[in-house]
Amino acid sequence: MKLASAWSMESDPGRAAEEVFEKLIEKLGASPDLVFVHGSCNYDNAILLKRLNSLIPGIPLQGGTSSLGVATEEGFHTADGFGLGILGVSDPGGSYGTGIAGQGDDPAKAAVSALVQAIDHAGRPGELPVAVVMTTCPGTEEATIRAIEDYLGSSVPILGGTSADNDMSGQWQQFGNTAVFRDGISIAALFPAGEVSYAFHSGYEPTKKKGVATRVSGRVLHEIDGRPAAVVYNEWTGGLIGNVLPDGGSLVPATTFTPLGHPVGQVGGFPYFKLSYPVAALPGKGLQLFAEIQQGGEVVLMKGTPESLASRAGRVAKAAMDAAPFPGEKTEGALMLFCARCMLAVRDRMNQAVLDLKNTLRDKPALCAFTLGEQGCFIGGENRHGNLMIATLLFGPATKD
Amino acid sequence: MGTLEELREALLNLEDARKREALQREMAEALLEGLQVLSVSEGPHELFPRLFEAMKKPLGFASAFVLVESGDGTLLPLAASDQAFAKTAWRPGAMLKRVLDGQPVAVFDTRFVEEWISQPEELRNAARSAIHFSIHTAERRAVMICVHPARAHFSKDHVTLARRFSVLASQALQKIQSEERLADLEKKLETEARLAELNRRLAESEQKLAGARKMEAVGLLARGVAHDLNNILTGILSYPELLLMDDDLAPQHREIVQTIRDSGFRAAAVVDDLLTVAKGAASPKTPLNLNPIVRKYVHSPEHRKLIHSYKGVIVETDLEKDLLNIPGSRIHILKALTNLTHNAVEAVQHRPGGRVLVRTGNRYIDGPLKGYSDVRAGEYAVLSVRDNGDGICPEDLERIFEPFYTKKKMGRSGTGLGLTIVWNVMQDHGGYVDVNTGGGGVEFRLYFPAVRDVVAEADNEPALGEYGGNGETVLVIDDLEDQRKIACAILTKLGYRAHSVPGGEEALEYLKQHAVDVLLLDMVMEPGMGGLETYRKIIEIRPGQKAVIASGYSRSEDVAATQRLGAGLFIKKPYTLAKLGSVLKEELATRGRPKATN
Numbered sequence: 001m002k003l004a005s006a007w008s009m010e011s012d013p014g015r016a017a018e019e020v021f022e023k024l025i026e027k028l029g030a031s032p033d034l035v036f037v038h039g040s041c042n043y044d045n046a047i048l049l050k051r052l053n054s055l056i057p058g059i060p061l062q063g064g065t066s067s068l069g070v071a072t073e074e075g076f077h078t079a080d081g082f083g084l085g086i087l088g089v090s091d092p093g094g095s096y097g098t099g100i101a102g103q104g105d106d107p108a109k110a111a112v113s114a115l116v117q118a119i120d121h122a123g124r125p126g127e128l129p130v131a132v133v134m135t136t137c138p139g140t141e142e143a144t145i146r147a148i149e150d151y152l153g154s155s156v157p158i159l160g161g162t163s164a165d166n167d168m169s170g171q172w173q174q175f176g177n178t179a180v181f182r183d184g185i186s187i188a189a190l191f192p193a194g195e196v197s198y199a200f201h202s203g204y205e206p207t208k209k210k211g212v213a214t215r216v217s218g219r220v221l222h223e224i225d226g227r228p229a230a231v232v233y234n235e236w237t238g239g240l241i242g243n244v245l246p247d248g249g250s251l252v253p254a255t256t257f258t259p260l261g262h263p264v265g266q267v268g269g270f271p272y273f274k275l276s277y278p279v280a281a282l283p284g285k286g287l288q289l290f291a292e293i294q295q296g297g298e299v300v301l302m303k304g305t306p307e308s309l310a311s312r313a314g315r316v317a318k319a320a321m322d323a324a325p326f327p328g329e330k331t332e333g334a335l336m337l338f339c340a341r342c343m344l345a346v347r348d349r350m351n352q353a354v355l356d357l358k359n360t361l362r363d364k365p366a367l368c369a370f371t372l373g374e375q376g377c378f379i380g381g382e383n384r385h386g387n388l389m390i391a392t393l394l395f396g397p398a399t400k401d
Numbered sequence: 402m403g404t405l406e407e408l409r410e411a412l413l414n415l416e417d418a419r420k421r422e423a424l425q426r427e428m429a430e431a432l433l434e435g436l437q438v439l440s441v442s443e444g445p446h447e448l449f450p451r452l453f454e455a456m457k458k459p460l461g462f463a464s465a466f467v468l469v470e471s472g473d474g475t476l477l478p479l480a481a482s483d484q485a486f487a488k489t490a491w492r493p494g495a496m497l498k499r500v501l502d503g504q505p506v507a508v509f510d511t512r513f514v515e516e517w518i519s520q521p522e523e524l525r526n527a528a529r530s531a532i533h534f535s536i537h538t539a540e541r542r543a544v545m546i547c548v549h550p551a552r553a554h555f556s557k558d559h560v561t562l563a564r565r566f567s568v569l570a571s572q573a574l575q576k577i578q579s580e581e582r583l584a585d586l587e588k589k590l591e592t593e594a595r596l597a598e599l600n601r602r603l604a605e606s607e608q609k610l611a612g613a614r615k616m617e618a619v620g621l622l623a624r625g626v627a628h629d630l631n632n633i634l635t636g637i638l639s640y641p642e643l644l645l646m647d648d649d650l651a652p653q654h655r656e657i658v659q660t661i662r663d664s665g666f667r668a669a670a671v672v673d674d675l676l677t678v679a680k681g682a683a684s685p686k687t688p689l690n691l692n693p694i695v696r697k698y699v700h701s702p703e704h705r706k707l708i709h710s711y712k713g714v715i716v717e718t719d720l721e722k723d724l725l726n727i728p729g730s731r732i733h734i735l736k737a738l739t740n741l742t743h744n745a746v747e748a749v750q751h752r753p754g755g756r757v758l759v760r761t762g763n764r765y766i767d768g769p770l771k772g773y774s775d776v777r778a779g780e781y782a783v784l785s786v787r788d789n790g791d792g793i794c795p796e797d798l799e800r801i802f803e804p805f806y807t808k809k810k811m812g813r814s815g816t817g818l819g820l821t822i823v824w825n826v827m828q829d830h831g832g833y834v835d836v837n838t839g840g841g842g843v844e845f846r847l848y849f850p851a852v853r854d855v856v857a858e859a860d861n862e863p864a865l866g867e868y869g870g871n872g873e874t875v876l877v878i879d880d881l882e883d884q885r886k887i888a889c890a891i892l893t894k895l896g897y898r899a900h901s902v903p904g905g906e907e908a909l910e911y912l913k914q915h916a917v918d919v920l921l922l923d924m925v926m927e928p929g930m931g932g933l934e935t936y937r938k939i940i941e942i943r944p945g946q947k948a949v950i951a952s953g954y955s956r957s958e959d960v961a962a963t964q965r966l967g968a969g970l971f972i973k974k975p976y977t978l979a980k981l982g983s984v985l986k987e988e989l990a991t992r993g994r995p996k997a998t999n
Contacts, residue, residue, distance in 0.1 A: 126513030270409060272413070
């Protein structure tokens, strides 16, 4: 197994595709068996994907739009809102397949459709994949995860990122071999000859401010402890959203360092959390979140710092290496889904973040996409969608039993 | 990075390590249990079922089975926890080929998998999800499949566990294979042993056949010459006897005549040996005891002469007091004993302290004897002759019973038929000869089947006055003039009125005119009618005619046939005066014989 990354900041989608292809083939020295593709929404991605498809015909492609650009082990790549990155996996002993479907009004059905396409494309009908990588549009991540788990069981790790645009204007897209969607789900089913490892962390710590989500509908948190959620949140944050509280309004990026956390499990008595990003205060004093919180569940105010966010990429990669079934230093490469909001919050430190990642991975190839939500598998085996998080998937050699 | 964050990450790592440790422990415990199963299970039929039991909990399957690759690539069931999976053959598709190559495969829904689609509905329902992993030995590839009726039941952890268990299952397969190979080897060894035994028996049979052919040849030769020799010897034996009965015979002539007679006896003994080994020389058996035979032998002039010739050799006897009786031929057993003792004495003649021990004893045999494939279990009376000489070397031991095989200087002693006679006597008696030899000498043990019959009183040699005739008429029928003359001379001497004719036709003519009390009928006459035909025609004109059969041959089928027609006793040439007299006396004393029915 060998991985290689390639990037381009060419604005022309065709030329960008050709540039990344040439670099990839040069680095990989072989035709890839799977290619992850992430690029900014400024490209005409239909043309870009068509060109890539023509350059590596029949090779499974999977990915979506990434905010501003991408990062690789070589740096953070964005220029005038353009940036394209690919990660190629050469693994003749493994099998890979991708599938894509428009969600319409049934995201679960679309998820299963894309999953079945991916498994069949891999030539492994009925077989349990080692991991599933997904890219979806914002808003349906939980439904997508549930659908995949309903189909495969809950033991397969699901990792992914919600496709992002550059300004939250809805320009996100999902990529597959056969289509580019704005409201779709793109899935890769992985049957590598070697092993994979993964990690799903946030760079946030819980505070002592906590309550119970007493009224929830979808991604709207109406009340905490029976009181208007926005009011409670404003109190917990010391008046952070006081200016928009009366009439409601966008909370981005003000709440980036103070998301709400929902305990998923415990480690040694300490809970670990998935994060929900409050993106707007509603006129009714509810909070519009970017990830679901269960009604009746605990809600904790989380706190992050630019320093912790900047060092997250390397630390999550290290966690995955530590947990790998293969020796961490044997890691062949990594795909990383990095919260776009975090990236924006520490944009001026991204070079340092990329350097941390590169050092941790010992210069092995990596592709980092910046997403509007992250899907990953917690240490307890729970597949979840969260915000302001980092999910990573490492590829490594087979272990000797 | 804050301290709290470091702690949280450390906890995550710890938790991960704990999870992995728990999984490892679970695996280790299950593997240990599996190893115990491997070590205690007996036989291939028990091994996998017990291994399935050990693996069931950690792997979480409902059923499991093992398929073994056959020569044509088909996978055939070897073992199954549920018999439903023990019935069908599998043709490997892409999935099972990968499994056979060593990749474990978890299937979340068997209804999508080529190999499962071709299986019966019943199996698919019992196995909506499955784990497949390779188990193999150096020579054999196999697949173990764990199934569960629930869809998407198995996880990555199950696959990891299955990978570990594949080592155990491979060991089980190896064990089965080794046991199968061992069984094959044992079967092969058994077959080879059986083959070796058959070859041994074949060689033994061939050896016996060769021996039998040789004996047959000797027999034919013996039978061919015996008649003529015995006829010749009749003169050499009988005339001296007649002369010795003459009281006027000068002492110096008497000694010469006695020497002639004794030489004749020895010559007759050689012929008799030949006839003994000849085919068909079965002797009549009467209940007897071996001890009197031994005693008679050691007190016989022949034995005394032997001891006299080999001074310094001590011959001892050790006779079982309650020795079992046997059905036997006294004369032949005596002959065997004589030969064995003679050989034994000669074997130790030059050894200081040379000893020969003649023993009798009772034995119950229920095991094999050297040189015999089958030995009838039962009671035996054993006559053994042991010496303390140099023994017999192995190559000689193989051949000592062959006719004329001797290490002695020819002409110095023996006829080369001594041990052949021993062998034949034992064959004739349904017994066995066991030879034990080594540095301390050699021992021949003759095993005679014992009976519980009572032994009749031994016949005593009749006194001369007891077998003389009283003027009864005897017709001598013999084609040889010498024989007729000798017979008539003896008969006259015995007090009979003898008349002779040279053949059957002449006898018939004579008997048409004259009645006689008894015939002395030769069996082999040429040309013209033999004894049997002659007697058949005689009884047509003289029903119930008494007759004594005389022949230079041993008792033959013709003799028996003639006796069935009504003829009486048989006397073998050369006969002594006493023997002929006794036989005639006995025959004349019988009442008229009824004609045999056959």
